[in-house]
Amino acid sequence: xxxxxxxxxxxxxxxxxxxxxxxxxxxxxxxxxxxxxxxxxxxxxxxxxxxxxxxxxxxxxxxxxxxxxxxxxxxxxxxxxxxxxxxxxxxxxxxxxxxxxxxxxxxxxxxxxxxxxxxxxxxxxxxxxxxxxxxxxxxxxxxxxxxxxxxxxxxxxxxxxxxxxxxxxxxxxxxxxxxxxxxxxxxxxxxxxxxxxxxxxxxxxxxxxxxxxxxxxxxxxxxxxxxxxxxxxxxxxxxxxxxxxxxxxxxxxxxxxxxxxxxxxxxxxxxxxxxxxxxxxxxxxxxxxxxxxxxxxxxxxxxxxxxxxxxx
Amino acid sequence: xxxxxxxxxxxxxxxxxxxxxxxxxxxxxxxxxxxxxxxxxxxxxxxxxxxxxxxxxxxxxxxxxxxxxxxxxxxxxxxxxxxxxxxxxxxxxxxxxxxxxxxxxxxxxxxxxxxxxxxxxxxxxxxxxxxxxxxxxxxxxxxxxxxxxxxxxxxxxxxxxxxxxxxxxxxxxxxxxxxxxxxxxxx
Numbered sequence: 001x002x003x004x005x006x007x008x009x010x011x012x013x014x015x016x017x018x019x020x021x022x023x024x025x026x027x028x029x030x031x032x033x034x035x036x037x038x039x040x041x042x043x044x045x046x047x048x049x050x051x052x053x054x055x056x057x058x059x060x061x062x063x064x065x066x067x068x069x070x071x072x073x074x075x076x077x078x079x080x081x082x083x084x085x086x087x088x089x090x091x092x093x094x095x096x097x098x099x100x101x102x103x104x105x106x107x108x109x110x111x112x113x114x115x116x117x118x119x120x121x122x123x124x125x126x127x128x129x130x131x132x133x134x135x136x137x138x139x140x141x142x143x144x145x146x147x148x149x150x151x152x153x154x155x156x157x158x159x160x161x162x163x164x165x166x167x168x169x170x171x172x173x174x175x176x177x178x179x180x181x182x183x184x185x186x187x188x189x190x191x192x193x194x195x196x197x198x199x200x201x202x203x204x205x206x207x208x209x210x211x212x213x214x215x216x217x218x219x220x221x222x223x224x225x226x227x228x229x230x231x232x233x234x235x236x237x238x239x240x241x242x243x244x245x246x247x248x249x250x251x252x253x254x255x256x257x258x259x260x261x262x263x264x265x266x267x268x269x270x271x272x273x274x275x276x277x278x279x280x281x282x283x284x285x286x287x288x289x290x291x292x293x294x295x296x297x298x299x300x301x302x303x304x305x306x307x308x309x310x311x312x
Numbered sequence: 313x314x315x316x317x318x319x320x321x322x323x324x325x326x327x328x329x330x331x332x333x334x335x336x337x338x339x340x341x342x343x344x345x346x347x348x349x350x351x352x353x354x355x356x357x358x359x360x361x362x363x364x365x366x367x368x369x370x371x372x373x374x375x376x377x378x379x380x381x382x383x384x385x386x387x388x389x390x391x392x393x394x395x396x397x398x399x400x401x402x403x404x405x406x407x408x409x410x411x412x413x414x415x416x417x418x419x420x421x422x423x424x425x426x427x428x429x430x431x432x433x434x435x436x437x438x439x440x441x442x443x444x445x446x447x448x449x450x451x452x453x454x455x456x457x458x459x460x461x462x463x464x465x466x467x468x469x470x471x472x473x474x475x476x477x478x479x480x481x482x483x484x485x486x487x488x489x490x491x492x493x494x495x496x497x498x499x
Binding site: 003006007010013014016053054055056095096097098099101180181182184185186189207209225232235260285287 | 317338339340341342343344345346347348350365368369459475477495496498
């Protein structure tokens with residue numbers, strides 16, 4: 001055998017457990033979705049404009065962009081009256097590379113009409129719990145020496161309470177000082193989901209590009225993130241269905257991007273038009289590579305994909 | 313100038329007139345949040361370390377470091393002696409300044425001595441070195457693609473994990489930044 005071929009076989013052979021778990025878990029999830037009447041859909045990877053968000057960078061592709069998420073197209077399908085849809089797909093984000101980030105990664109997204117973020121959290125925990133049980137983890141799963149116990153319901157904690165429990169500064173002060181992400185990642189996240197999965201919910205309204213604000217409390221958005229072992233696994237919310245408000249938020253994001261000299265995105269007009277007819281609904285994006293890391297007890301995202309970009 | 317996206321382990325920056333090297337690097341980003349670049353930096357003169365989180369808008373001054381080829385002569389106490397083969401000037405580095413490079417340092421080899429404003433402050437190894445395996449358990453046939461590793465010793469005395477198909481007397485390439493096995497060298 002040539003040395004190059006031997007090295008490649010060696011590298012890939014070490015991933016056999018993770019690659020098998022990925023295939024198995026994907027099939028378990030797919031089966032659960034189909035049982036519950038979800039329609040599996042496919043949307044284009046290459047799109048004219050991603051959702052304008054201040055902190056998400058798309059990769060350019062021959063005048064268009066590779067999708068940063070399938071959100072816009074999936075909500076257009078939803079607006080046409082399809083009540084429950086899901087998709088496994090690749091998403092691309094420029095400049096994101098680290099132990100938990102790949103510039104090309106696998107996303108599972110699902111949406112349901114006449115659902116809000118509270119219902120979606122229940123749906124999410126039930127779905128993951130049953131799919132984890134299918135793969136032999138009915139009571140607990142161990143990731144990096146942390147025993148994560150799986151019985152329902154999983155904990156809910158608001159962003160505000162999580163800051164006062166774990167951070168040296170209050171949510172209000174972190175926001176005022178422009179240090180929300182820093183404090184969140186350094187002090188809050190490492191404590192979330194270590195004993196059992198946790199939903200971090202009710203994000204500040206300013207941190208919700210496409211989420212609906214909470215009824216009776218417009219300072220927060222009906223948005224949550226699922227954490228396991230201190231790692232962000234999924235992000236879901238009650239969808240904003242007010243086209244005018246959505247346009248205003250996109251304009252704000254586009255201005256913020258222009259001020260920082262970031263890539264210009266066109267206003268996604270067909271999506272805004274579709275929003276006019278979108279009933280109340282909720283949707284969630286789950287990082288498949290991340291949850292496979294937990295399943296395979298892998299410390300690094302590179303361990304669960306056959307080809308990290310550097311190996312190509 | 314460097315931008316935040318240039319940051320990585322091993323990059324050298326000038327901060328407050330001192331040269332720093334990034335010893336640990338972590339890219340952190342909440343899905344919807346801003347990218348953060350969490351670095352542990354080591355002062356290349358004093359060895360002191362600190363942690364700092366940078367953002368994508370931050371810019372950095374490269375450290376003005378020069379490398380000069382010198383020959384490694386001997387170790388005396390805790391000093392490593394190197395000689396400039398052009399001027400015959402001898403310079404000394406401490407154990408701390410040599411650091412992990414000691415794992416890859418053979419007598420009489422040429423090494424790049426790191427100069428910061430003409431002062432020798434450390435040793436700069438190539439990213440990859442090739443060393444001969446001097447001690448290894450024999451290779452069990454049929455084990456070529458199992459993904460298993462075994463420890464072997466190389467000629468500097470350094471112990472390293474390699475695939476089981478590596479045998480004694482073979483030359484292997486090592487990444488000096490991570491200290492890890494990269495590949496077998498044929499011939």
